Amino acid sequence: MSTPQPELAAWLRLSLAPGVGPSAQRRLLAVFGLPEAVFAAGHRAVAAVVGSDVADSLLAAPDPAALETALAWTQQPGNHILTLADAVYPQSLLDTADPPILLYAKGDLTLLRRPALAVVGARSATAQGTDNARAFARALAEAGLAIVSGLALGIDAAAHQGALDAQGGATIAVIGTGADRIYPARNQALAHAIAERGLMLSEFPLGTPPRPHNFPRRNRLIAGLARGVLVVEAALGSGSLITARLAADSGREVFAIPGSIHSPLSRGCHRLIRDGAKLVETAADILEELQLDGSVMARPTEPSAVTAPAADDDPAAALLAHLGHDPVDLDTLAARSGLTVDALYAILLPMELDGRIARLPGGRFQRR
Numbered sequence: 429m430s431t432p433q434p435e436l437a438a439w440l441r442l443s444l445a446p447g448v449g450p451s452a453q454r455r456l457l458a459v460f461g462l463p464e465a466v467f468a469a470g471h472r473a474v475a476a477v478v479g480s481d482v483a484d485s486l487l488a489a490p491d492p493a494a495l496e497t498a499l500a501w502t503q504q505p506g507n508h509i510l511t512l513a514d515a516v517y518p519q520s521l522l523d524t525a526d527p528p529i530l531l532y533a534k535g536d537l538t539l540l541r542r543p544a545l546a547v548v549g550a551r552s553a554t555a556q557g558t559d560n561a562r563a564f565a566r567a568l569a570e571a572g573l574a575i576v577s578g579l580a581l582g583i584d585a586a587a588h589q590g591a592l593d594a595q596g597g598a599t600i601a602v603i604g605t606g607a608d609r610i611y612p613a614r615n616q617a618l619a620h621a622i623a624e625r626g627l628m629l630s631e632f633p634l635g636t637p638p639r640p641h642n643f644p645r646r647n648r649l650i651a652g653l654a655r656g657v658l659v660v661e662a663a664l665g666s667g668s669l670i671t672a673r674l675a676a677d678s679g680r681e682v683f684a685i686p687g688s689i690h691s692p693l694s695r696g697c698h699r700l701i702r703d704g705a706k707l708v709e710t711a712a713d714i715l716e717e718l719q720l721d722g723s724v725m726a727r728p729t730e731p732s733a734v735t736a737p738a739a740d741d742d743p744a745a746a747l748l749a750h751l752g753h754d755p756v757d758l759d760t761l762a763a764r765s766g767l768t769v770d771a772l773y774a775i776l777l778p779m780e781l782d783g784r785i786a787r788l789p790g791g792r793f794q795r796r
Contacts, residue, residue, distance in 0.1 A: 433499060438463035439511045440498050443530045444633055447485040452478045453529050456486075462513065498634055501532075501608065506623065508533040516540060524652040524678055528631035532607035535627035539598045542574040543720065546650045546675070548668045549583025549660035550693050554752035555764050557661035557693065558586040560685055564658065565590030567711035569597030571720065576600045576654045578646055579615055579622075583660045583668075592621055599626040602649045604642035606630060611638040629653075647671040655718055656681030658708070662696030669696050672705065681717055683708045690795070691753030744779050747772075748795055751785070755792040 442453055442463040459477050460466045466474065467487065475483040501507050510517045510531040518540045521527045547565050549557060565575045565587040575591035577584040579601040591599035601622045605611045607630040610619045622628055631649065632642060647667055651657055651674040659682070662668035672682045682705040687694030701707050708714055750756075750764040758769055765772070776793060779785045785793050 433502075435462070435464065435513075436502070436509060436511070437495055437499065438467060439513075439530060440495050440509070441490045442466060442486070444491065444494050444498075445486045445488075448478070448482055450526060450528065452482055457512070457529065494633070501634055506534055507607075508537060510537075518653055520544075520654070521649065521652045524648070526648060527652075528649070530631065532630045532632075532634065533627060534607055534623045536598075536625075537627065539574050539600055539627045540653075542598055543572065543718075544574040544576050544600065544654040545714065545718075546576040546654035546657040546671065547583065547587035547660065548577055548647075548650065548657060548671050549587075549662055550666065550668065551580050551582040551584075552693075553582035553586070553661050554691065554693060554754075555750055556752040556754045556756070557583060557687075561586035561660045562590035562593070564660070564685075564711055564714075565599075566594045566597065568714065569594035569599070571711065571715055573720070574598040574600055574626075576602065576650055578643070578650055579603050579611075579619060579628075581612055581614060585615055585618055587660075588618060588622060588626075592625060600653065601626065601628050602646050602653070603628060603630045604632070604646040605638050606632050606634040606636035608634045609637065643667060644670055648674050651675035651678060651680060654680060656683060656714070658683040658685070658714065659697055659700055659705070660685050661687065661691075661693040662700075663692050664695050664699060666696055669700065672700055676704075681706065683714055683717070685709075688753035688794075694753070743775050744784065747775050747779070748784070751793065751795055753795060755788050755794045757790065757792045761793070 455477055456466045460469055471483050471487055474486060498509065502509050510533055512529050516537050545568055547561055549561060561583045569575050569591040575587055577587045579588065588599045588601060591597040599622055607628060610616050619628065647670050651671050657672050657675040657680060659668050659672050676682050682700060684697040684700040684705045684707060686697060686701065686707055706717055747765060750761060758772060761772055762769055776785065780787055783796060785795050788794055
């Protein structure tokens with residue numbers, strides 16, 4: 429059951445008050461119980477908990493336009509604002525150290541009751557990385573897991589799409605903007621599909637733009653919603669490693685797919701594995717570790733649709749982008765590039781002679 433509008437208005441007023449951060453909000457709720465009681469307590473009582481300056485800001489007249497906009501947004505089909513007092517608020521977030529007092533949700537709230545796995549990774553992912561993310565997400569979604577990610581380009585987008593491709597699959601996108609904005613714009617169609625068939629979540633007020641400091645906060649929600657985190661590709665120091673660390677700190681499982689030792693996007697995964705993350709090669713490895721029985725334990729990795737690089741004067745450079753850093757056979761390379769096998773050989777042979785790629789047993793190729 430959702431919060432009645434008069435009570436929701438008090439929650440919104442608490443969350444939107446300038447200068448009243450999440451820690452102060454939770455301290456006030458711990459002392460007074462509900463937002464309505466906070467505002468009824470008076471300046472002296474509130475100041476005793478959070479200080480006079482914060483009390484001044486909190487008890488000042490609220491911005492009526494912001495409240496009206498948020499309340500009107502909840503009247504649109506599929507839109508919800510969840511509070512800490514709602515029965516449907518995710519229990520997994522309540523168990524974390526920093527649960528937001530409000531969540532703006534768009535889509536199917538029943539997905540919050542499904543066991544979930546986060547799939548994250550690099551925005552500038554390789555073709556093989558996006559193939560892996562999509563295939564793992566599809567298999568795990570068909571096994572009954574909701575796939576959680578952050579709607580970013582690269583691995584996030586591939587994971588969401590893989591879950592949507594699954595029969596009965598579910599995906600949850602946790603975003604770093606207001607729930608009425610889509611970022612990045614290139615994922616607009618994907619975001620609409622998730623809102624229709626999955627769930628979009630944000631803790632940020634409506635209209636919030638994509639600010640850099642929003643995304644680490646988003647990452648803690650991705651980690652908090654899931655039983656574990658799968659990192660597909662990640663450079664050292666990337667946001668995906670922050671998500672993995674947050675998951676580990678909260679007692680969640682961390683999984684990583686190994687990659688080529690020559691690829692910078694494998695180094696983050698290899699660091700996680702050295703630090704104790706479980707190396708995984710199939711979806712079955714994850715289901716086994718989580719002690720879940722899936723109807724589909726693993727699927728062969730299928731090539732997913734990969735956006736072709738922009739036209740380039742050097743066809744070899746474009747082909748290297750499709751090649752990635754792992755060994756690839758001709759059929760896979762043809763599917764990624766859209767070229768015939770004869771056209772591929774015409775490009776690959778000079779590259780091999782120049783030492784840019786190596787021919788491996790089994791008719792595979794790898795960049796040097």
